[in-house]
Amino acid sequence: MRGLVIKNTGSWYTVLTDDGQTVDCKIKGNFRLRGIRSTNPVAVGDRVTLSSPPTPKSPSDSPEGGVCPPAATLFITEIEDRRNYIIRKSQNLSKQSHILAANVDQALLVVTINYPETSTTFIDRFLASAEAYSVPVVLVFNKTDRLDADEKHIQELMMTLYETVGYHCVAISAQTGDGVDALWPLLDGKITLLSGNSGVGKSTLINRLLPGVNLRTAEISDAHNTGMHTTTFSEMIPLPNGGFLIDTPGIKGFGTFDMEPEEITSYFKEIFHFSKDCRFSNCTHTHEPGCAVLRALDDHLIAPSRYQSYLSMLDDKDENKYREAY
Numbered sequence: 001m002r003g004l005v006i007k008n009t010g011s012w013y014t015v016l017t018d019d020g021q022t023v024d025c026k027i028k029g030n031f032r033l034r035g036i037r038s039t040n041p042v043a044v045g046d047r048v049t050l051s052s053p054p055t056p057k058s059p060s061d062s063p064e065g066g067v068c069p070p071a072a073t074l075f076i077t078e079i080e081d082r083r084n085y086i087i088r089k090s091q092n093l094s095k096q097s098h099i100l101a102a103n104v105d106q107a108l109l110v111v112t113i114n115y116p117e118t119s120t121t122f123i124d125r126f127l128a129s130a131e132a133y134s135v136p137v138v139l140v141f142n143k144t145d146r147l148d149a150d151e152k153h154i155q156e157l158m159m160t161l162y163e164t165v166g167y168h169c170v171a172i173s174a175q176t177g178d179g180v181d182a183l184w185p186l187l188d189g190k191i192t193l194l195s196g197n198s199g200v201g202k203s204t205l206i207n208r209l210l211p212g213v214n215l216r217t218a219e220i221s222d223a224h225n226t227g228m229h230t231t232t233f234s235e236m237i238p239l240p241n242g243g244f245l246i247d248t249p250g251i252k253g254f255g256t257f258d259m260e261p262e263e264i265t266s267y268f269k270e271i272f273h274f275s276k277d278c279r280f281s282n283c284t285h286t287h288e289p290g291c292a293v294l295r296a297l298d299d300h301l302i303a304p305s306r307y308q309s310y311l312s313m314l315d316d317k318d319e320n321k322y323r324e325a326y
Contacts, residue, residue: 001050001074006236006244008044013076014235015050025050025074042076043085044234044246045102045191049078084133086193088125088251089316101193101234101246106136106186110196110205112143113155118197120158124309126195127167128267132259135193138168138186142201145173161303166269174205183209188241198250206237206247213237264313265293270302271310286311 003023007014013025027042042048053075085102109126111118123139130137139162141155159169168186172179186192187209194202206213236244259267265285266272271293275283279290288294296302 005046009233025076027076043099043102047080048076050074051077100248104193105190107193108138108140110140110142110200110202112200113151115146116199120305121309131267141171144171145176174201174208180208190243193246261314268310
């Protein structure tokens with residue numbers, strides 16, 4: 001039996017089978033992805049093969065000291081090859097990865113200028129990881145109804161920056177509904193990952209798009225202007241005109257995983273564009289003479305915030321970097 005993983009609670013997986021059934025499954029304890037050290041070997045969006053456990057011939061053949069799983073329990077025994085995924089470094093286990101979702105058509109990254117503030121470092125790291133696996137990203141600037149004049153100006157500057165780089169940006173208020181209808185043409189018929197920091201309004205946005213879902217929301221912490229987790233597991237929510245919206249728990253930091261320093265240039269579109277004119281083919285764009293990237297930075301053709309994000313990713317070999325959020 002084959003199917004699509006539509007929900008992951010950490011210990012159980014809900015699979016939509018090819019014949020339209022929804023079944024709860026487990027994975028065997030020794031199940032591991034070849035070549036990937038991951039905290040979640042099976043991710044939402046995975047295509048999988050299911051099988052029933054063999055019937056033990058005697059109590060000694062049963063798992064866990066003779067205790068058998070219920071007869072109806074199915075096990076995930078195989079994952080089909082993924083066409084892409086969004087991956088980040090696990091904050092608690094820095095040498096392992098955490099896969100947010102697999103086999104997606106695009107990602108919506110929900111960001112906020114304030115309440116809470118989404119850092120450009122977080123945005124750029126997410127974008128670079130998506131570039132690494134050819135996942136298009138739309139930046140959704142939420143909570144426009146709460147911004148004062150100065151904050152609206154900052155939002156306009158940030159949207160101009162990312163649109164100039166080549167990313168589609170949309171400004172909305174999930175709370176009031178302003179601008180939300182502009183998302184529907186982007187969502188219909190596609191599998192879309194919805195991600196962002198805790199507190200940026202992902203659950204409120206889903207409730208606005210799909211009123212019947214009724215996801216729980218929470219207020220922002222006034223003391224620290226940070227969000228609190230309301231989504232605790234990943235889930236694929238079907239859309240009325242086809243496709244799925246993948247809701248994921250909010251994340252604080254985004255540590256990039258399994259990226260070599262020489263690869264990072266190609267994940268920043270504008271830096272890669274100028275790097276073709278560097279004097280040295282192995283230029284790191286940090287100090288070398290004849291570096292076209294540094295020249296473009298001096299000429300204000302590359303945003304300082306983007307360049308700083310690039311530099312921070314060059315330092316990602318520091319394994320202690322992800323034990324605290326940034």
